[in-house]
Every structure is written in C-alpha cells, then in structure tokens.
Amino acid sequence: MLDSSCGRASDIALPWPVWAWPAALDAYDAAMMVELVTKPLVSLRNAGKIYKNGTVALAGLDLDVREGEFLTLLGPSGCGKSTILRLIAGLDSVSSGTLTRGLARDRASIGFVFQDPTLMPWASVFDNVFLGLRLQGISRRDAAPVVNEVLALVGLGAEATAFPRELSGGMRMRVSIARALVLHPPLLLMDEPFAALDETTRFKLNDDLLTLHGELATTIVFVTHSVYESVYLSHRIAVMAARPGRIIEEIAISAPSPRAKNFRTSTAYANFCAQASLALQGAMDEVLK
Amino acid sequence: MKPFGAIWRLPRWAVRTAPPVLVFMAMLAAWEAYVRLRHVPAYILPSPSLVLETLVTDRGTLFPALLVTLKTTLGALAAAVLGGVGLAVLFAQWKWVERSFLPFAIVLQVTPIIAIAPLLLIYLEAPSAVLVCAFLVAFFPILSNTALGLASADRNLIDLFKLYRATRWQTLIYLRLPAALPYFLGGLRIGGGLALIGAIAAELAAGNAGKGAGLAFRIAEAGYRLNIPRMFAALTLISAAGIAIFAALSVLSAALLGRWHESAAGPER
Numbered sequence: 001m002l003d004s005s006c007g008r009a010s011d012i013a014l015p016w017p018v019w020a021w022p023a024a025l026d027a028y029d030a031a032m033m034v035e036l037v038t039k040p041l042v043s044l045r046n047a048g049k050i051y052k053n054g055t056v057a058l059a060g061l062d063l064d065v066r067e068g069e070f071l072t073l074l075g076p077s078g079c080g081k082s083t084i085l086r087l088i089a090g091l092d093s094v095s096s097g098t099l100t101r102g103l104a105r106d107r108a109s110i111g112f113v114f115q116d117p118t119l120m121p122w123a124s125v126f127d128n129v130f131l132g133l134r135l136q137g138i139s140r141r142d143a144a145p146v147v148n149e150v151l152a153l154v155g156l157g158a159e160a161t162a163f164p165r166e167l168s169g170g171m172r173m174r175v176s177i178a179r180a181l182v183l184h185p186p187l188l189l190m191d192e193p194f195a196a197l198d199e200t201t202r203f204k205l206n207d208d209l210l211t212l213h214g215e216l217a218t219t220i221v222f223v224t225h226s227v228y229e230s231v232y233l234s235h236r237i238a239v240m241a242a243r244p245g246r247i248i249e250e251i252a253i254s255a256p257s258p259r260a261k262n263f264r265t266s267t268a269y270a271n272f273c274a275q276a277s278l279a280l281q282g283a284m285d286e287v288l289k
Numbered sequence: 290m291k292p293f294g295a296i297w298r299l300p301r302w303a304v305r306t307a308p309p310v311l312v313f314m315a316m317l318a319a320w321e322a323y324v325r326l327r328h329v330p331a332y333i334l335p336s337p338s339l340v341l342e343t344l345v346t347d348r349g350t351l352f353p354a355l356l357v358t359l360k361t362t363l364g365a366l367a368a369a370v371l372g373g374v375g376l377a378v379l380f381a382q383w384k385w386v387e388r389s390f391l392p393f394a395i396v397l398q399v400t401p402i403i404a405i406a407p408l409l410l411i412y413l414e415a416p417s418a419v420l421v422c423a424f425l426v427a428f429f430p431i432l433s434n435t436a437l438g439l440a441s442a443d444r445n446l447i448d449l450f451k452l453y454r455a456t457r458w459q460t461l462i463y464l465r466l467p468a469a470l471p472y473f474l475g476g477l478r479i480g481g482g483l484a485l486i487g488a489i490a491a492e493l494a495a496g497n498a499g500k501g502a503g504l505a506f507r508i509a510e511a512g513y514r515l516n517i518p519r520m521f522a523a524l525t526l527i528s529a530a531g532i533a534i535f536a537a538l539s540v541l542s543a544a545l546l547g548r549w550h551e552s553a554a555g556p557e558r
Contacts, residue, residue, distance in 0.1 A: 091451060121550065122467040
C-alpha cells in the first residue's frame, strides 16, 4: 500500500549497488526530486468502488498523486487501473473511503487521454484540439495561437487542417495528447494511450511524452500493462493486483530525467524491469490464490 | 492485368457510370425490339419510343401533375425533417419525452398509410390530407435514425465533455448532432423515397381531379381510359422524380460527410 511516507529518498531501495551506477549522482538527484514534490494533488484513502452489478473493482485503496510526478499504475487487465483514473477525473465516485483533490475543479484542471485517440471524426485536427477552449467560450481567433503552439509541440503543426481519418495511428494519438494539453492542465490522466501502437511509434511517443512532461511540469498518472513502458516513463510505479483491485507494491524509479539515450539498454533499466516484473508476478499470484 | 479504365484511357466518372447506362440502354433496346417484332398492341405494352412520344405530346397534362406531386413530396419531406429531427433532439435531451411520445410515433409508423388516408380526407382538404399522409410516411425513418445517431455518440467523448464541464446544449451542438449526422442523412434518403410513395398513395386515395391533380391521379385516370402509354409516361416521371430526389440527397450526403465519414470518404492516407 502507498501512504504519504512512500517515495522519501531515504526509503528508496536501489536495486543495484551505488558503485554500479555510472551516473549515481543523477540518480540521487532524481530520488531527491521525488522527495521534493510531495504535495499530493489527489489522495485516495481506503477507497473502494463497487459497480451496480456487484463487481468489486477496488477495495481499500490508498494512493497519493504528488504534484509534478509521473506516476504509473501497472497491473493485469481488470485490476481497476482505469477505474482509478475515472475516479480521479470525477467521472465516477468512490463507493467507500475518500478521494480528495488538491486542485481546482474547473474545466481546465484535468486532461484525459484515452486508450483510443477518441477524436471527433467530423472535426479537423485544429478543431479537435480547440475543443476544450471552445467549451470555455474562447473564440477560434483567440484560441488559434495556443492551439497552433500545442500542435507544434506535438509535431503536428503542418496537419492542422487534416481530418483524423487522414492521419496515422501515432499522429491521431498525438492529436489526442495535444487536445489534453491545450488547457495546460495541472493533472494529466492517460489510460493506456500507446497500447494499440507499434513498438517503434510507442518508443518515439514515450520520448515525446517525457519531453512534454519535462517542459510543462504537468503531473501525469499513466496506466499501462507494459513493464518496460512503466519503467521508462515513471518516477514511481504502483503495481496493482485484481479481484478486488488494490495496490500491492510501489517502486520508485530513481533514474535521471530526462532519460539517457542508452537508458533502455542499461543495467539499471533491466534491474528496474526485473523488479517491476517480480511485483507484477506477485500480483498475478495474488489473483490465482 | 490493367483495369478497364486504364486500357481505354476513359475518365473515372465514365468508367463508373458506363455499366449501368449500357445495361439500361440494352434493356430499352430489347423492349423496343420485342414490341416491334411481336407487334404487341400499345394498350398492352407500349414501346419505349411511344412512351417518350407520349411524354412530349401529353406534357401539358403530365408536367403540371408532376409539379403538384413534387411540391407535396418536398413539403412533406421538409416537415418530416423539422418534426423528426426536432423530436429526436427532445428525445435525446429528456428521456421522459421519449417515453411519452415514442409509442405514438410507432403506432403511426406501423399503421398502413393507405388505411389512414380516407380518415384524413374526412377531416382535411384533399391537398392537406395528401401532404399529411406523405409526412407521416417520411417522418418515422428520420426520427428513428436521428434518435439512434444522437444516442450513439462515442462514450469516451461523452466522458470528455463531462470532464470539460460542457453544458447539455454544448454537448448537443458539438458532439451529439455531428455524431448523428450520418444516421440522419441515412434516414433522410429513406424518407425522401417514402415521402414520394406516401404522396402517390394519398393522391390515389384522394382521387383529386382538376387543376390540383397529381401524377397518381393521372395514372388512375389513364388506366380508366386504357391510355396505357400515358400510364407508362406518368410512371416514368414518378421514377425520374424518385431518382432525382435520391441523387440530390446523395450529393448532399457526400458534401456533408465527404472528408470524414467512411461511407463517403475516399481511401485513407
């Protein structure tokens, strides 16, 4: 279980000896950063979710989402990862326990990226990204500079007039991310956004996402069932078990951000992946018990 | 193997339209040949050339009747669009409206219009009764298709609108109505054809003669007089009107859906 003390530098168990880490100082800096950004944006305490059909999706869940961090929820299908995102977004409510948000509940406070790009097929790329601003009553003319800036940020500056069906899967996902970022939300929720993409596109978007996270300092809660993706992206991984959904282990990824070019092939990465895989195996074993 | 168009260097539109036109011309030629070679009398089966000739000679009778029928059809279709879309929007906004009115809409749909027409002719003037009959037939497909489209907006997009605190009307205008557009246009194409059928059926029931007579009355009248070429000529005009309505609505559909919907768009990039 996670609690407010999780993530302190002194608690972080490095999975390798310090002498083996060539950039040990960077790792230490990263660990310190996790400690510095401890203000929770969202807190779930003993939270449970039971659906109308009686399915217990979550039970006894404690989770803090800290400002500025990249938190990944990792777990098998059906363990309630997406349910947590829906609870945080306010699209659903907890059946028991409490959920508190340390951010204003206005239109622009939370961005959401779904597993599918979920674009409006009848609207151009510009209009899709413009949506959040339009719903705030901002005119197209006033919004244009912001929309174009975000489109440039995700590398789609030249595609503003294209329609979603004219784009590749990776480009559609970029539009979806741009739509979420255009309001500059302090919290961005991402529900397996790259699950349907090929490995090359996924790697590229992973790097782009980390760059955006570094530039915008947005807090990100990311859902995935990929161990490798979770280790590459996160400051912290919350490993979940199913039936009912709960967090069984937290892993702090104390690797430097932005990630080094050879991070994916480093021993540290492999060690973190091994640690996350073992935790995930534990989650699967819990289900089979 | 090269495609047909590449071999003959025909424009794309010609490759697409040539097959049905050629088949149609061949059928007409066969019909003409059969009538001439077998000396079939015109009161049994007139030749296509005689039908064409009748269209020209009887134009003073047939074309005003066509205008009457078209006016009824288009008026009924316009009313069906306003009523169908309006009611579908109310259904989407308030479930109690749907629960209250949908059963009546279904009753009107399943009751044959030919059975309702005599009743309407008691309460209304003939032209109004014909218009109402055509409206009733065209109304339901537009209502049901639009209501289905409004209810079929992507669940994740609905969640996104909730997240952005969109108002009910913002959700309707920016999400539900555009999502319903392909469904509405499908209903409109069905409704366009049905409005014409409803108008013809109601005109037959009304049997309205004189200046306000539509094509259906002209067909019935020609039948009584055994003027079979005129019957065929009137039928040809009805078919042409139906095809024109369908084509116009298809063009409208392509214009509105062209770049984004799978039913109308070209191949993906």
